[in-house]
Amino acid sequence: MIREYKTVEEIVSPLMMVRMVENVTYDELVEVELHDGSIRRGKVLEVNGDTAVVQLFEAAAGINLADAKVRFLGHPLQLGVSGDMLGRVFNGMGQPIDGGPEILAEEYRDINGLPMNPAARDYPNEFIQTGVSTIDGLNTLVRGQKLPIFSGSGLPHANLAAQIARQAKVLGGDAGNFAVVFAAIGITFEESEFFVSEFKRTGAIERTVLFSNLANDPAVERISTPRMALTAAEYLAFEKDMHVLVIMTDITNYAEALREVSAAKKEVPGRRGFPGYLYTDLATLYERAGRQLGKKGSITMIPILTMPEDDKTHPIPDLTGYITEGQIILARSLYRQGIHPPVDVLPSLSRLKDKGVGKGKTREDHADTMNQLFAAYSTGKDNKELMSILGEAALTPTDLLYAKFADEFERRYVNQGYDENRSIEETLNLGWELLSILPKAELKRIKPELIEKYWPKKD
């Protein structure tokens, strides 16, 4: 039997203290019934003797200390999952908000999930073609990878994410069952609507599960939103054999909600006021991506975060970068030059690219040309900088060719717009075309036989 307590002693949003409780356990789900019958939810953060500290998921406004009835439900926060979730829209707490019927759950799952045993993981190595040259050619995405987009306020990360969601496909036979799980974490209505209309336009909405916590929804709810989304994704991937792409935006809002709760708990703050366990907390989200041995499905994750002041060393991007398998960084300087998508190629990275490219996956010349393009672009950018200080005369003819290469590379390779869907062949051939601006002898990172085979024949 569930007992009701009317012993709320203190509320300092989002924390609530309840006295004289019995048999309460850590992490348990809590319901608070207000005098008008409405229900607010929370979880147990700490039990000390007969006192429970409860963190509310929703706003505390309207709770009366004397009237409120508190019930401890004996289990942690759960999400009822089902294959019928596809095509539906939920709020940040997992309740349908699209006017449709309640979901008949096939199973209830703890939204915190359980750590995946590294011995049971299968290594991600299947190439995903996103149709974006800077990703496919240089920062290759593979199934089961977590590859965040580091953006800044005002940059078109949403367009890039939508482009990836629209164009992503696996080469070869096994296209598999594809689904998108989208978690809107504290973003504006307009931004969320952009994704929704984009999914509707392409028909992807039927294969999408949306969890929506908008900017005006309670901040503490944001801590549950990505976990709801990932619980649904895990169910679809590992029970329903689907290849799930999880897009979470914006992780910065998530981390700020975490900081808010931490501050309320009066914890010792770490860098920039974020709690010391931010790394561990983010890891429990990101590490839920992956593949499992013996399972057909996979979870590929693209978290989006806006770097405060475009600063990559800010704790949120910094700790994210330490957990995720690479990062796609958008650059304001490219955006201002009208280059779309403004992917800053040099600091971007996909750690799993080496496992996803090469013969049988993309093409034999992929790894070598990838390295050569990086190196040449980097040299070219250095030379351009030198040129702007010293003038063209200070550069050798080869140096000038590198500078030209860098310009052409940005203009043609990076700048492809949001509607062009390039096959990997097209991307690789374009790479060769650009490399042929340089003298052959400069291509030290490419095997001679590959140069022989792929060097563009010019008339």
Place this chain on the structure above:
Amino acid sequence: MSGKVVKVSGPLVVATGLSDANMSDVVRVGPQRLIGEILTMKGDAASIQVYEETSGLGPGAVVETTGAPMSVELGPGMIEGIYDGIQRPLEKIVEKVGANITRGVEVSALDHEKKWEFTAIAKAGDKVVGGDIIGTVPETPVVLHKIMIPPKMKGTIKELKSGSFNVTETIGILTTEDGRDVPLTMTQKWPVRVGRPYEKKYPPVKPLCSGQRIIDTMFPIAKGGTAAVPGPFGSGKTVVQHQLAKWSDVDIVVYIGCGERGNEMTDVLREFPELKDPRTGESLMKRTVLIANTSDMPVAAREASVYTGITIAEYFRDMGYDVAVIADSTSRWAEALREMSGRLEEMPGEEGYPAYLSSRLAQFYERAGSVECLGGDERRGSLTAVGAVSPPGGDLSEPVSQATMRIVKVFWALDASLAYKRHFPAINWLNSYSLYLDTLKPWFDENFGESFMQDRTKAMSILQQEANLNEIVQLVGKDALSPSDQLTLEVARMVREDFLQQNAFTDIDGYSSYDRQGRLLAMILHYETLCRDAIAKGASAMKLFDIPAREKIGRAKSVPAEDYVKVYEEIEADMERQIEEVAAQGGEN
């Protein structure tokens, strides 16, 4: 006697009624018998860090002490295994509960069923002391597991037999000095937070060959030494660590994935069995023990994982082996320490880390060393410790980096800007250092001639000059430099691109032997000497830079291992001839 939980706050649990428990005892908490460790005692109340998720635990739950500190089980069967931070075999856990780790799983660290072929070396009547080897078990084709008398034991062997045993069966009997008969098995238990004893420590004198040019030639680490690899994310820390784990010429590698990505551990687990050790021809996995406490696994067990790893390593060192411990990453370990310290409401030191951070780090690294093992046969073993550091924002002024730098002798500073240029390994040659250069010099001189170290010094000085010259180039352009300075820049570029850069993902370049490293660097420096002479005689620098042999030097890294001696000689001959030709044309530009 058992206690009762009174408070639960995340991984920290307070229980009363534990007056008979000792500090640091392992306890079992609640109906699921979660594993925990006592951190503080106040009266009969103990603060316990629980190594598993505590959700569902509340006041009133029963706590029992096991009466023993956190220990590992040491014996045959650890190699090729993958353990979590408290030595639970992860593969067994998959079999038992599936792909996700549930709570309260009980699995023994070693396989208690498997039979091993034990061959006795000692015989009845032998007087033995702790550390003496009494027999061997061929654990894998490359590791001969030596069964030792546990430290602190002493006596006469009453009985010992060869044969097929599992790790719990008695293989013999030891009569101690006070006349008690003690059964001997192939296992020992050892508390992880206490270093295993040894006879004597020596300064390390032999280098650890990792096959990585920037490490072996430029910043070598000694067997028994300590090193740190700090770097911002994306600079290739993990690749450097993996390369060390793969190619180091040690007998045993213990790889600790501490709070890092699950996929990285999977990578090691899937890739190592496929790779062949260049020295033994056997799979690399056959000498590797993995400890994986990934970032999504409970944070308290992460704190324990580095101790579990290093204790296993010490055990193999005690057999007289060269062992390397590779910990990725010590920053995550320090964060776990900080999290527990915060929950204990201790007064924080710098950036919220506990005040004892640096002493704990020092204690960890000090367990490395080149030692004479316990036992009568004066055998030597070594334990090399390499730790990755993940400084927030790449800023080395933070407490973990600073505390580590005070302790370790080798520092391989990873540099994000090199990584952006795809210069890998992205170890910055100007910021890195090795304090073993002097102690290792005699070994290098003896084995590869004095030229090896001289070449290294010369290459370093060229790289240093390049850094100085680059400042001038930024102001006045390359053309304003004298031909001799231009040559320095050109040779520095060769050292960087043709020598220091090394592609970990290719079969040939992934591992480079000492001899090959020496020859390659000598060739580049020989080019420098010849060109400098030619320039002094008035030859055109531009033409010297364009000789065809240059491109061949650039590709010398990828010459197959069986041909390189011959090919390098050919390149040198070509180079000498071509430089002579340019010199003969004289100074017309």
